Amino acid sequence: MRAIGIVLAGGNSSRMKELSNKRAVAAMPIAGGYRSIDFVLSSMSNSHIQKVAVYTQYNAKSLNEHLNSSKWWDFGRKQGGLYIFTPTTTPNNSYWYRGTADAIAQNLDFLKNSHEPYVVIASGDGIYKLDYAKVLEYHIAKKADFTVVTANIQGQDDPSRFGVIKTDSDGRVTDFEEKPISAEGYQVSAGIYIVRRRQLIELIEKSVEEERYDFVKDILIRYKGIKRVYAYPIDTYWSNISSVESYFSTNMDFLKDDVRNYFFKQYPNVYSKVQDLPPAKYNNGSSVKNSLVSSGCIINGNVEGSILFKNVYVGNNCSIKNSIILNDVYIGDNTHIENCIMESRDTIRANSDYKGENGEIKIIVEKNERYAL
């Protein structure tokens, strides 16, 4: 494909509450075995984008660990590859990334040294599969300066935390409002953009000169009247995980047959780092219903309507309902967990009781005191 990829994975979101203390949103674990960024990286790899840069800033430890090899997504090639850009100080610059446009500006050489005519920019917190080549075709057919991929989130999420978009009958964007107080319509930006590389370089240089650092606010929205900005509606599954509620519901979507089949059984695949864990083990007395279980788990108790990530141990007589247990959690005997998200590497003592009340999802963060038990 005649494009390079940029993945914006530097962000943090206060809507993630305690979950973002440990990691950037792009590194959030999804559907048992994946991390959020796998979906955008796999889509790029499957669209034959060979050169991808990931911009990280906030708490990138988990993310860097996950991206320690580019081979999982097939980027380990002589042509192209996976680049990771964290902020660095140089003689000309000693700032963190002051915004998405600034992140691109601080690594502008990456764009300047590439020869592909187009750039696909995507955020690391979307859960979807998309052939960017089709979006690019649309972009070229519409003679657009920018193409924004949009999703309809009616009945799925709250539009006021997104960029809300209105288009004319041709698909050209007429209105683009970032995080409106009261949103009209459910057509929101999916955080995926296509732009010609030279145009991007020009606009980024200009806006950074004017001390404007946000790609959406200071480039897309500011230029929407002058430039041809088009919307490409995505009609397959799309979800953004940047709030606790949507993180929870996105994961739970994978218990549905159609969502699971779409991501796991239909071509193309979603790739992730392979961890060489043994198969999950169900001992006598375990009962598992309507749940996703990942490799390395050992289950002795009851699990219902839940998602167990990798290497979870469930003790005897436990009951886990409607919950997400992140990787490497140890749950002692006789523990009850309902409507919770359990942070990774927690150690839960025997006979504990956790319950999210009144439709709230409770986030549990406990110390890892496994070796003290």
Add this chain to the structure above:
Amino acid sequence: MSIIFIEIFLGLKKYIPYKYNGGDRVIKKEMIAMLLAGGQGSRLGVLTADVAKPAVAFGGKYRIIDFPLSNCINSGVDTVGVLTQYQPLRLNTHIGIGIPWDLDRNVGGVSILPPYEKSNSSEWYTGTANAIYQNMKYMEYYNPEYVLILGGDHIYKMDYEVMLDFHKASKADVTLATIPVPMEEASRFGVVITDESKRILEFEEKPEHPRSNLASMGIYIFSWPVLRDSLLKLKDQPSCDFGKHIIPYCYEQGKRIFAYEYNGYWKDVGTLGSYWQANMELIDLIPIFNLYEEFWKIYTKSDNITPQYISGNAVIDKAIIGEGAEIFGEVHNSVIGSGVHIAPGAIVRDSIIMTDAEIGSNTVVDKSIIAEKVKIGSSCVLGTGKDVPNKIKPDVYSFGLVTIGEDSIVPDNVQIGKNTAISGVTDISDYPGGILESGETLIKVGEKI
């Protein structure tokens, strides 16, 4: 220059021709491994109809060869030649360039060594030692001090480096790995009799009255010059074999042969019964062979990394289940591979279901080994009826097992007895009265998909 020429001419200086000494950067590996993976494993019946034994699936997501390969890399042996001959396609695609085992190296790594045509004599690998002899050039290239000879048909975790330390400390020429077996079973093995320093005094092959219970595991470390000389000396020996020819030859030559005693889990999976048994042992509450330890991981090529889904009506007690499996029915006491689909109402008991197999709705599966990509129709009953010995191969298809080979298809509404084997695409006309009686074999060659 001309002065030097005159000096040499007059005999004042000695003429020393320039000779390139190869430099200091010659390739050097202390120990390389040669993994014998060419055998068919005919005692596994239809399981090895299309694949070599080392490529047979094991324990939900592994293949048998993953165990010696993982042992190699965990022991710091990073140069492994895998000798293939029988049906190597699955092995080749599984091993590739060795990425899952970290054996993709600039120097060394894993190499697949099939028999090849030579300018004078071309032949298949006629025996274990003959196979190694035919790859002399491969070993010479790495300039090793020691060569480790491995088989590809056992399940175990072993640190070959410890064995090498023993070899060095004993100043041995050859070291055999041995394992203590119960005295009453020792007559099934080749046993060794040693002195106090573990030097081998005598060999006994399947002795009637064993005098020792140290059985040879078929794992050898040779000091390279000893191996090289023995292979060259015995190069004309027909079907040259390590156990039958090379070791006896070294013994006759008075080489220092030692027995290294290994005391961990070691399981031969050469027969359907032992293969089934070894799989079932993985399900125990605390298995003797523990895959869940962080230390000494077993690596494999995973195509499937999705989590498994257990539906609302599924029942599972005592099982290990691989990635991406979907369980809608019941699973009791079984090993379920990656991507297996068990339909609603199906009941699977005491069975091994390998990667990507499908079990139809309301089918009951008892004590069966179902190979990869097999499709079993709905409302079938497997493993029913009397325990009658198999009519064609009673020594292979025994233990009361139903064995179904790769890519086979079993139609709806059939009953299959014990000690049976099925291979190929079958339809209802192959089952008189909808039944395959105990002890029958149903092999439809050439109709595989």
